[in-house]
Amino acid sequence: MLVNGQPADTISVQDRGLLYGDGVFETILCESGRPVLLAGHTQRLENGCKRLNLPVQDLPTILSDIRQAAGDDDCIVKVIVTRGVRPRGYGYDKQDNSCTRIVYRDDIAEISGDYYQTGIELTQCQHLLSSNVSLAGIKHLNRLDQVLARSEWDKEFQEGIMFAANGNVIEGTMSNIFIESKQQWITPKLDSAGVAGVMRQWIMRNSYHADMECIESDLKLADLQNADAIFVCNSVIGVWPVKSFAGRNYPISLAVKRLMEYMHSNLSKFYLV
């Protein structure tokens, strides 16, 4: 574990990351120490820092930290950047560029092969996602919405879909969602809520490898219920096809199988097919 590049496993109790969730993070899959989808993660980190007016991190420094934390392992590396310790209160001195950079490794949780081969069971979360254009898309440290939504079930489901107050489908608690409809993939727009996932971005750019077009659009519950297929994704799990949602069963489409095969061959052996 590294805190500002030095071996440490703690931070100050006065760090604004703890006090206010004033920071951003990335969770990066590493294969034999090699970060998967690294450019997507570092770009989102930089974008998040800019949006929150946090000091933009020096890329070589971040990479050096990640390499040091990951070693040659298959693992997860978590990168957190906070506004650090400042005088008490929400305000902060904009000339002060101090921050806290935390990088540490974690084990990859074992994932059942069934989730890839036969699909997952998806539920609908009752807890609604907070909407706010200023925070939409960023992977910031204010994650109580996800904590409350995930607490609605235990092990009966593998993921839950979250809605905004206007009825729009936004994302899973830890993933983004795509539906297949009329030979097209559609994923919710994230301009007022949600996290713009690195894997979501990769799929949108690479859907043609699965012979599919992919668009962003507003989606409602009925769009999920009427979809030909559904899948969720993130950069650690890859793609999980959905086999059941709201009393309906869904097939794993040929296009989703093509996507998973392409992803497995080109990104990570962990994205089982």
Added chain:
Amino acid sequence: MLVNGQPADTISVQDRGLLYGDGVFETILCESGRPVLLAGHTQRLENGCKRLNLPVQDLPTILSDIRQAAGDDDCIVKVIVTRGVRPRGYGYDKQDNSCTRIVYRDDIAEISGDYYQTGIELTQCQHLLSSNVSLAGIKHLNRLDQVLARSEWDKEFQEGIMFAANGNVIEGTMSNIFIESKQQWITPKLDSAGVAGVMRQWIMRNSYHADMECIESDLKLADLQNADAIFVCNSVIGVWPVKSFAGRNYPISLAVKRLMEYMHSNLSKFYLV
């Protein structure tokens, strides 16, 4: 500084308070070591723990921590309760009652007497408060809305008023707001956004000492613009009358002066009159 009752000034980088803002906090004014409005703070802390399914803290333990942190000083004591360190992911084992309890003292920032005697300059924040009935009222650790709103000005104003997306006035970045209109005090309802302040609650219960009735209601920008007087409050600053907002000047009403005198005599010498 105490972490789970032991002298310490750091927490694990894997604490959910940092990773997700998964916790609640209180900021308590202490006079010669005596916590002001203690019951209000401990009740809100307990309520917040219940709402977030955090372990409810043992009251004597909290009090002992606060006394130890405050000593005989005039100071601020901050109490934070998080869900502690758990396996990675938003989900958590509901049978696991582990948590992190952080208690530390901070200096009371010097406040200009002018803020009490002639009032403050109030601005309107452009950043909107996220609305969510599940999180409304709680003093949780997800405070990016306040951080972003407070960053809109430097020292030109002493507080900024935040609105919800529906146009309702909710609160200040660090305070609650009351308007005086037709011999009545009105403070926004906080059922979908905002923090239910301990001082706000105390004022609602004690307004009769200033010969005023006090009600909760939805308020819009026009209500502020048309108000006879405005004040903001929190448990550290007491009451700050507003002298200007959105191009208009406001008087300090007799009722607000009576409230401030009563508060100064009965709660804290720091609430200057």
